[in-house]
Amino acid sequence: MSDQIILRVATKIVVPPIVLFALYVQFHGDFGPGGGFQAGVILAAALILYGLVFGLRRTQKVAPSWLVRTCASLGVLIYALVGVEGIVLGGHFLNYSVFFPLHPEEGQHLGILLVELGVMVTVFGVMATVFYFFAARGREDL
Amino acid sequence: MELVLTFLLLAFLGATALGVAKTRNLFSAVVLAGIFSFLSAGLFTVMDAVDVAFTEAAVGAGVSTVFYLATLALVGGKVRAPEIRITTVKEKQTARTPRFPLVVVVVTGAILIYGTLDMPPYGEPNNPIHRHVTPRYLEETDEEIGVPNVVTAVLASYRGYDTLGETTVVFTAAVGVMMLLSRLKKRDELGEEPWGEEPVESLDVGFGALEPSLESGDRLAEGEGRAEELAT
Amino acid sequence: MNIVVHYNYWAFIFLMMVGFYILISRRNLVKKIMGLNIFQTSVFIFFISMGVVKGGQPPILPDDGRQLIFSNPLPHVLILTAIVVGVSTTAVALALVVRIKEAYGTIEGDEVTAMDNELPA
Structure with a gap:
C-alpha cells in the first residue's frame, strides 16, 4: 500500500500523536481511565499502522524483530523484579509499601508505576511480535 | 436515557452477532466482529x-481485526456453501442445514x-457482589x-498476583505464535530443524491480498487434489 | 420475583448462544474462532453488568473527597486483563489455522477430517 500518497501522508501525521497518546494513557492511568494494557495496545497499533502502510522492512528498521521480542519478555521480568524487590526490602512479594517505609502510599504509587510499565512493555512486545510473524508468513509463498 | 442507550446497543449487538453467523464472506464477518467489539465498548461505557x-x-476493534485480516490474507476469505458436506475426500454430499446445533443452543x-x-x-x-471485598x-x-x-x-496492587499471571x-x-509461525528453513547436521525466521521484503497484508479469494468450487478442487496427493 | 429486572442478563445469554451456535454449526475454522470471540465478549458484558450499581459512577475517586456511589471495580479489573489475554489466545488460534491451511490446503473442518480419515495408516 506504500504507493497510496494519501495513506502515506496521513500515516506520517497520525502516528506521532498515537504514540504520544499511548504514553499519556500509560502515565495518566493512575488518575483516569487507562493503564499498561491499553497503552501497550495503542503503542502496538501505531507500529502496526506504520507497518501496513510502509511495509515490514521499513517498520523493522524502527523496531527490529529482536527488539520487540525482547520487549515481550522484558516486561514480565520488570514486573517480577518489582515483586522480588518487595521481598528484598523485607516485605511480601509485590508489596510496594516497603519501598518508602515512612510513606507507604508513595511506595505504592512508585510500585504501580513500575508494574504498569512492565505490563505496557510486554503487551506492546507481544502484539508487535504477533503482527510481525503473521506478516512475514504472508510473504513466504509470493 | 441510560435505559434507552442500553436497549439500542443490545439490539445492535444482537443484529451484528446474527450478521456474523449469517454471512459467508469472511471479510465482512471480520468487519462485523470489529463493529461488535466497538458496540460492546459502548455498552461498557x-x-x-x-x-x-x-x-x-x-483491542477488540483495533488489534484483533488486524490479526483476523492478516490471517484472511493467508487462508482466503470465502466460506464453503453450507449445503455441501464433505465426508470422504472424493465425494461431496448435499446435506440439509443441520438442526442439531440449533436444538443444543436453544436448550442451553x-x-x-x-x-x-x-x-x-x-x-x-x-x-x-458489592458486599464482599469491594467496600474495602x-x-x-x-x-x-x-x-x-x-x-x-x-489491578496493580491489591491483585498484583493476578496481573502478573495474566501478563x-x-x-x-x-511464544506460541512464534513457534507456530516461524519458518523452518535449514536442518542442522543432526537433521533437526532449528526455529528461525528470515528478513522479509515488505508487507502487503490484508486488503490487496484479499481480493483474489478463491471461489468455493476451486477450493474444493484444490482440497481434493491435495488429498489425492496424500493418498498416493 | 420480578421478571423485568433480568432482561439484560437474557440479552447477554442470547448473544452468548449466537456465539455458541456459530462455534458448533459452522465448519469454517476462522468462523468458529469468531463465534468463540462473540461468546467471550458476551461473558465479559455479563460480568460487567453484575458490577453495575444504579446511579453509580465510574470508580475514580474525586479530588475533593466527596462521597459518591461507585460501580464495583472488581469485575472491571478481571475483565480488563481477560480482554488482552483473549486477543493473545485468539492470535494463537489464528496461527494454528494458518498452519492447518498450509498442511491441508483448506480451513473447512470436515475436509480436514475427511483427509485425516483417508491417510494411509
Whole structure:
C-alpha cells in the first residue's frame, strides 16, 4: 500500500500523536481511565499502522524483530523484579509499601508505576511480535 | 436515557452477532466482529466500566481485526456453501442445514435463562457482589494506595498476583505464535530443524491480498487434489 | 420475583448462544474462532453488568473527597486483563489455522477430517 500518497501522508501525521497518546494513557492511568494494557495496545497499533502502510522492512528498521521480542519478555521480568524487590526490602512479594517505609502510599504509587510499565512493555512486545510473524508468513509463498 | 442507550446497543449487538453467523464472506464477518467489539465498548461505557471500554475499543476493534485480516490474507476469505458436506475426500454430499446445533443452543439458552431467575436484580446496591471485598477497596484505596483510579489500584496492587499471571499468559501466547509461525528453513547436521525466521521484503497484508479469494468450487478442487496427493 | 429486572442478563445469554451456535454449526475454522470471540465478549458484558450499581459512577475517586456511589471495580479489573489475554489466545488460534491451511490446503473442518480419515495408516 506504500504507493497510496494519501495513506502515506496521513500515516506520517497520525502516528506521532498515537504514540504520544499511548504514553499519556500509560502515565495518566493512575488518575483516569487507562493503564499498561491499553497503552501497550495503542503503542502496538501505531507500529502496526506504520507497518501496513510502509511495509515490514521499513517498520523493522524502527523496531527490529529482536527488539520487540525482547520487549515481550522484558516486561514480565520488570514486573517480577518489582515483586522480588518487595521481598528484598523485607516485605511480601509485590508489596510496594516497603519501598518508602515512612510513606507507604508513595511506595505504592512508585510500585504501580513500575508494574504498569512492565505490563505496557510486554503487551506492546507481544502484539508487535504477533503482527510481525503473521506478516512475514504472508510473504513466504509470493 | 441510560435505559434507552442500553436497549439500542443490545439490539445492535444482537443484529451484528446474527450478521456474523449469517454471512459467508469472511471479510465482512471480520468487519462485523470489529463493529461488535466497538458496540460492546459502548455498552461498557454505559455500565460505568470506562477502563474496560477503553481496552475493548483498542483491542477488540483495533488489534484483533488486524490479526483476523492478516490471517484472511493467508487462508482466503470465502466460506464453503453450507449445503455441501464433505465426508470422504472424493465425494461431496448435499446435506440439509443441520438442526442439531440449533436444538443444543436453544436448550442451553433455556437452562441459562432458568438459572438467571435466581440471580439478584440488576444494579441493586445490596447485591452480594458489592458486599464482599469491594467496600474495602473503595474505602481504603485513597489512604493505602493514594491513587484516584480504583481500577488501577486493584489491578496493580491489591491483585498484583493476578496481573502478573495474566501478563505471563500474554507472553506465553506470543511464544506460541512464534513457534507456530516461524519458518523452518535449514536442518542442522543432526537433521533437526532449528526455529528461525528470515528478513522479509515488505508487507502487503490484508486488503490487496484479499481480493483474489478463491471461489468455493476451486477450493474444493484444490482440497481434493491435495488429498489425492496424500493418498498416493 | 420480578421478571423485568433480568432482561439484560437474557440479552447477554442470547448473544452468548449466537456465539455458541456459530462455534458448533459452522465448519469454517476462522468462523468458529469468531463465534468463540462473540461468546467471550458476551461473558465479559455479563460480568460487567453484575458490577453495575444504579446511579453509580465510574470508580475514580474525586479530588475533593466527596462521597459518591461507585460501580464495583472488581469485575472491571478481571475483565480488563481477560480482554488482552483473549486477543493473545485468539492470535494463537489464528496461527494454528494458518498452519492447518498450509498442511491441508483448506480451513473447512470436515475436509480436514475427511483427509485425516483417508491417510494411509
